[in-house]
Structures are given as C-alpha cells and as structure tokens.
Amino acid sequence: MKIALIGFGTVGQELGKILLNRRDKLKKEFNYQPQIVAIGDSQGTINNPNGIDIKKALKTKEEKGSIVHGNWNKGMDVDYDVLVECTPTNIKDGEPGLTNIKTALKQGKDVVTSNKGPLALEWEQLMKTAKQNNAALKFEACVGGAMPIINLANEVLAGNQIKSIRGILNGTCNYILTRMTAEGLPYNHVLSEAQDLGIAETDPTYDVEGIDTALKVVIIANSVMNLNKTYDDVKLEGITGITPEALELAKKDNKEIKLIGEINNNQLQVAPKMVSKDHPIAVNGTLNVASVKADLAGEITVTGKGAGGKETASSILSDLVSIWRNNKH
Amino acid sequence: MKIALIGFGTVGQELGKILLNRRDKLKKEFNYQPQIVAIGDSQGTINNPNGIDIKKALKTKEEKGSIVHGNWNKGMDVDYDVLVECTPTNIKDGEPGLTNIKTALKQGKDVVTSNKGPLALEWEQLMKTAKQNNAALKFEACVGGAMPIINLANEVLAGNQIKSIRGILNGTCNYILTRMTAEGLPYNHVLSEAQDLGIAETDPTYDVEGIDTALKVVIIANSVMNLNKTYDDVKLEGITGITPEALELAKKDNKEIKLIGEINNNQLQVAPKMVSKDHPIAVNGTLNVASVKADLAGEITVTGKGAGGKETASSILSDLVSIWRNNKH
Numbered sequence: 001m002k003i004a005l006i007g008f009g010t011v012g013q014e015l016g017k018i019l020l021n022r023r024d025k026l027k028k029e030f031n032y033q034p035q036i037v038a039i040g041d042s043q044g045t046i047n048n049p050n051g052i053d054i055k056k057a058l059k060t061k062e063e064k065g066s067i068v069h070g071n072w073n074k075g076m077d078v079d080y081d082v083l084v085e086c087t088p089t090n091i092k093d094g095e096p097g098l099t100n101i102k103t104a105l106k107q108g109k110d111v112v113t114s115n116k117g118p119l120a121l122e123w124e125q126l127m128k129t130a131k132q133n134n135a136a137l138k139f140e141a142c143v144g145g146a147m148p149i150i151n152l153a154n155e156v157l158a159g160n161q162i163k164s165i166r167g168i169l170n171g172t173c174n175y176i177l178t179r180m181t182a183e184g185l186p187y188n189h190v191l192s193e194a195q196d197l198g199i200a201e202t203d204p205t206y207d208v209e210g211i212d213t214a215l216k217v218v219i220i221a222n223s224v225m226n227l228n229k230t231y232d233d234v235k236l237e238g239i240t241g242i243t244p245e246a247l248e249l250a251k252k253d254n255k256e257i258k259l260i261g262e263i264n265n266n267q268l269q270v271a272p273k274m275v276s277k278d279h280p281i282a283v284n285g286t287l288n289v290a291s292v293k294a295d296l297a298g299e300i301t302v303t304g305k306g307a308g309g310k311e312t313a314s315s316i317l318s319d320l321v322s323i324w325r326n327n328k329h
Numbered sequence: 330m331k332i333a334l335i336g337f338g339t340v341g342q343e344l345g346k347i348l349l350n351r352r353d354k355l356k357k358e359f360n361y362q363p364q365i366v367a368i369g370d371s372q373g374t375i376n377n378p379n380g381i382d383i384k385k386a387l388k389t390k391e392e393k394g395s396i397v398h399g400n401w402n403k404g405m406d407v408d409y410d411v412l413v414e415c416t417p418t419n420i421k422d423g424e425p426g427l428t429n430i431k432t433a434l435k436q437g438k439d440v441v442t443s444n445k446g447p448l449a450l451e452w453e454q455l456m457k458t459a460k461q462n463n464a465a466l467k468f469e470a471c472v473g474g475a476m477p478i479i480n481l482a483n484e485v486l487a488g489n490q491i492k493s494i495r496g497i498l499n500g501t502c503n504y505i506l507t508r509m510t511a512e513g514l515p516y517n518h519v520l521s522e523a524q525d526l527g528i529a530e531t532d533p534t535y536d537v538e539g540i541d542t543a544l545k546v547v548i549i550a551n552s553v554m555n556l557n558k559t560y561d562d563v564k565l566e567g568i569t570g571i572t573p574e575a576l577e578l579a580k581k582d583n584k585e586i587k588l589i590g591e592i593n594n595n596q597l598q599v600a601p602k603m604v605s606k607d608h609p610i611a612v613n614g615t616l617n618v619a620s621v622k623a624d625l626a627g628e629i630t631v632t633g634k635g636a637g638g639k640e641t642a643s644s645i646l647s648d649l650v651s652i653w654r655n656n657k658h
C-alpha cells in the first residue's frame with residue numbers, strides 16, 4: 001500500500017514514526033507493508049515512488065520546520081493508493097482538506113482523515129463521490145482521538161438499531177469543568193491554568209464554545225445513524241457561562257455538569273448537562289467518552305484519550321489496517 | 330448463509346427472534362439473508378434444508394419445552410455453512426460444546442459460539458483445527474454479553490501492542506458488591522436478595538467464587554494478547570470473604586472493592602481489588618467493564634450489559650455479520 005500523507009504536524013509525524021517503528025509487527029501480524037511515497041506540509045510536497053526515507057523526513061522537518069528542503073524530489077506527481085489527510089480543521093470552508101480529499105476520491109484513491117471540517121461541512125457530497133469511485137473514506141481519528149466510537153458502532157453493533165448517542169467529546173472542556181468542580185474555582189481561573197498546561201489554546205473559542213464538539217456530533221450522526229446533517233443543524237451552547245455555584249449544586253445531588261454532545265430523535269445538540277456521577281459517562285480530566293443506546297445490545301459506553309498525536313495516529317493506523325484487510329490493494 | 334443452531338435456550342431463542350424480526354434490515358444494510366436450517370436442543374434436532382419456520386420453532390419450544398415434537402423432520406443431516414453453538418458452559422470437560430465445535434471446524438464450517446468452556450479448556454487445539462480447515466471461530470458473546478471487548482481490541486486497536494487488560498466481567502458479583510457498598514449490608518443478606526431477583530443462581534458458586542470471571546480472563550488473554558493459557562493458569566479468589574467493613578474502609582479512601590479479572594505480565598488473576606471511584610472502570614450494578622492499555626491508543630475502557638439473552642444474541646449477530654462481510658459465503 002502506497003500512502004500519500006498530507007499534513008505533517010503532530011499527527012502526521014506520529015504516524016510516520018509508527019509506520020517506521022512497527023514495520024516488522026505490521027508485516028508479521030497483517031502482512032501489511034505500507035510505504036509513504038509522498039509527504040506534503042504547508043511549504044510544499046516531496047515524493048519518492050519507492051518510499052520516502054521517513055527518518056530523514058522527520059529529521060528535516062524538525063531541523064528546518066518543513067520537509068521541503070534541499071534537493072529532495074518535489075511535487076505530488078506520484079502514484080499512490082491511499083491518501084492520509086491530516087491538515088488542520090477549518091470550519092469556514094473545510095480547505096485545504098476538502099479539495100485534497102475530493103481530488104483523491106475522484107481518482108478512486110482511498111482516504112483516511114483526521115480532519116473534521118470537510119466531513120462536517122460536505123458529508124453527503126463526499127460520501128457520494130467515494131461511492132461513485134469505489135473508494136473508501138475512513139475517519140475514526142476525527143472523533144475522540146483514540147476513543148473508537150465510529151468503528152465500534154459500525155462494526156461491533158452491526159445489526160443493531162442505534163437509538164441515541166451522547167458523549168463528552170472535547171477534552172479541554174472536560175478538564176475545565178472537572179477542575180472547577182473539584183476546586184470550586186471560577187471559569188476564567190481554570191481556563192488560564194489549562195492554557196498554561198497546554199490543554200487549552202491561547203484562543204480557546206473553538207473548544208469552550210462547543211464548536212469542536214458540534215463538528216464531532218455531526219460526523220457521528222451522519223456516519224453511525226445515517227443522518228444527513230451539517231454543522232448548522234446543531235443547537236449549540238458552550239461552557240463559558242457555567243459558575244462554580246452551579247457545579248456545587250449539582251454535586252450535592254450526586255451529579256456533575258458536563259458539556260454533552262447528543263443525537264436523539266433526529267436532533268443534534270451540544271450543551272452543558274447534568275449527568276449522574278454513577279453513570280459510566282461521568283468521566284473526568286481530559287478523557288472523552290461516548291455512550292450508545294442500541295436496541296439489542298443496550299447501552300454501551302466507551303472511554304479513551306480524546307486527543308494527542310500518538311492516540312490520533314493510532315486511530316489512523318486502525319483505519320489503514322482495516323482498508324488493507326478488506327483487500328483493497 | 331445457512332446456519333445450524335445448537336442450544337435453543339434463552340440465547341438461542343433470542344437469536345431466532347432477531348433473525349426473524351430484522352430480516353429486512355439485515356438484507357437492506359448488508360445484503361445478508363441468513364437461514365436457520367437446523368436447530369438442536371437437549372431433546373434432539375430438527376432440520377429443513379430450505380430454512381426452518383422460526384416462528385413455529387419458537388412456539389413449539391414454548392409450548393412443549395423442546396423443538397423436537399410431532400412430525401417435523403428430525404436429525405442434523407443437513408448442509409450448513411455456520412454453526413452457532415449456544416449450549417451451556419461446562420467447566421469440567423467442555424461438553425457437549427467442545428465436540429459440536431470440533432466436528433464443525435473439521436468439516437470446514439465456520440463457528441460462532443457463546444460457550445466459554447471449550448475455549449477456556451482447549452484454546453490451542455480449537456484454533457489449530459480452525460486454521461487447518463480454513464474456518465472462522467468467533468466468540469464475542471463469551472465475554473461480557475454485549476460488552477464488545479474482543480472485537481474492540483482486535484479490530485479497533487489493530488497495530489497496537491496490548492500491554493494489560495483488566496475488568497469487571499461478572500454482573501452478579503458486581504451487583505452484590507455494589508449493594509453491599511451502598512447499604513452496608515453483609516454478603517449473605519445481599520446474596521439472598523440477588524437470588525430473589527434472579528441476578529444470582531440458587532447455587533451461586535460459579536459466579537461468586539470467580540470461576541466465570543476466570544474463564545473470561547482466559548479467553549481474553551488468548552484471543553487478544555496471543556497467550557496460550559487455560560483455566561488452571563488463573564490465580565483465583567472470589568468475593569465470599571468480603572465484609573461490609575472492608576468496603577466501608579475503601580469508601581473512605583474514595584475507592585471501591587470490585588472483583589477484578591486481570592492479565593498483566595503474562596499472569597492471569599481474578600481477585601477482589603480496590604479501584605479508584607474516579608476511574609472509568611468503577612461501574613456499578615450488574616454492568617460489566619473492561620479496560621485495555623495499549624501502547625499507542627493509551628487506556629480505552631468499554632462498559633456494557635454483561636448478560637441477558639438479547640444482549641448476548643446481539644454479540645452473536647455481530648460475529649455472524651462479520652463472517653458474512655469477510656465474504657466467506
């Protein structure tokens with residue numbers, strides 16, 4: 001399997017390391033021997049039809065800030081089987097991920113992505129393009145990092161009717177609310193602390209206003225429940241208005257307030273909600289969690305690390321192995 | 330896909346109902362149209378090469394206590410593709426499940442089972458027979474009812490190194506410990522209550538001594554971590570010695586005592602252990618839970634209903650769909 005990797009930030013670099021370091025394991029367990037034949041970052045693209053020297057690419061990126069350096073062969077003009085798209089999420093128009101993904105699918109290439117924007121904005125069009133060109137489009141890494149909600153629902157609950165899904169899908173919000181609850185501290189104080197720790201961004205809007213959660217809810221709704229929703233369909237409220245007093249009141253009732261993304265009765269919602277401390281969904285810190293209600297299996301809850309380069313790259317790897325196992329190449 | 334179903338108790342009957350009631354859904358979603366061509370219970374076997382009338386079989390079983398009744402065509406002498414083995418677990422010699430499964434595999438038939446005995450006693454031999462005859466052997470229903478730990482670890486964590494697994498794998502024990510903790514009641518009192526509610530058996534040994542948990546630990550160790558263990562390899566301690574005082578002490582330390590099945594450093598253990606209330610593994614009531622530590626994905630925890638006919642049949646269905654998707658027929 002020849003891979004073109006676009007986006008060589010934290011996730012892309014981790015994927016490179018993983019494919020390099022477990023070459024023997026992947027060959028032994030799955031007879032899977034992927035090669036990265038192209039890498040693109042914001043400065044340009046390099047390629048090698050016989051497989052890029054990943055160690056050299058990682059070193060160049062680290063030392064020079066871009067893989068495009070020196071006399072390496074440049075450009076994307078190389079034959080590949082699977083596009084791995086790891087450029088940053090852009091909620092306005094989905095670019096550059098949207099064009100990258102569309103272009104690959106139209107050529108019948110399979111795509112694995114960690115980029116939420118294109119899927120949350122143009123789900124129907126992308127799925128149609130994939131189907132028309134007999135290409136796979138996989139995106140476990142988009143939702144909850146290493147928490148495997150998409151593949152869990154589609155593979156393990158096959159044959160079930162999924163009735164509703166709710167979850168804590170943003171680790172930054174969960175961290176802030178957990179700390180506010182534990183310490184009785186106000187929002188702004190804990191936000192600063194989270195920013196110091198690198199858990200919240202300098203501009204935290206995308207997380208704390210619930211935008212990131214909303215994008216994930218759209219992707220889950222479409223992929224697991226066969227809806228056809230976009231970002232604008234989500235009723236959205238963030239966590240900036242929550243006070244220590246509200247959290248304290250909930251605590252007295254054996255409850256916690258969490259930012260919950262929910263799909264129920266065809267409605268998509270992101271809002272702070274009370275959850276019982278005794279329910280498996282009440283996880284703390286930066287953890288993510290999703291709870292699926294299915295007609296046969298009942299309620300199944302899955303918890304895992306919602307972010308991190310290695311964890312996200314692990315989800316990309318499982319999608320790649322899945323494509324490989326389905327004998328697409 | 331022609332199915333031979335042996336064992337027509339709660340789980341077998343639920344599977345029959347499910348295949349009957351969601352005929353259209355399975356056809357639409359997976360182009361999957363299974364037929365049950367033979368059913369066996371403790372009284373004998375019926376068959377119909379063109380598909381048994383499931384509604385009639387369920388009615389006969391309900392009214393007469395066995396499907397073998399009247400002038401239905403008897404015997405197992407019918408062509409089939411997949412054996413679904415749902416006879417009760419027998420920890421002594423694995424029979425009759427062991428012979429049923431072996432016979433089918435030797436003929437190159439795929440097998441889906443909810444029977445823990447054969448897998449915990451003769452793992453290596455069964456896997457070898459399956460491989461030699463190019464047959465699938467699937468068993469998600471053996472561990473934790475609807476809690477999808479086996480397929481989760483094997484499919485979703487593909488490419489990861491699994492470092493350790495621990496879980497609460499028996500709903501009866503979890504119910505007893507949860508009630509003892511909540512009410513400060515002694516073991517015998519809560520056991521009687523659980524027996525009245527049908528949560529514990531009249532002879533509770535199999536559950537409360539940790540035997541059931543141990544069987545599940547063996548199956549997880551072998552299937553997920555590629556070990557080759559049997560029931561005798563498990564260091565085993567049940568919950569009968571736990572006092573309300575011990576539970577109270579744990580509670581004061583923000584901990585709970587749970588019967589934990591664990592695989593770590595090649596060692597298999599079942600014993601009461603303290604777990605932090607804040608960890609996702611600390612689930613209550615009859616819930617089951619398993620937590621997997623993987624080198625890339627980190628720790629992933631999955632919670633679900635550990636028992637129940639419908640939930641167990643749901644796991645069998647997901648195994649059947651998985652066999653179907655892999656184009657074995």
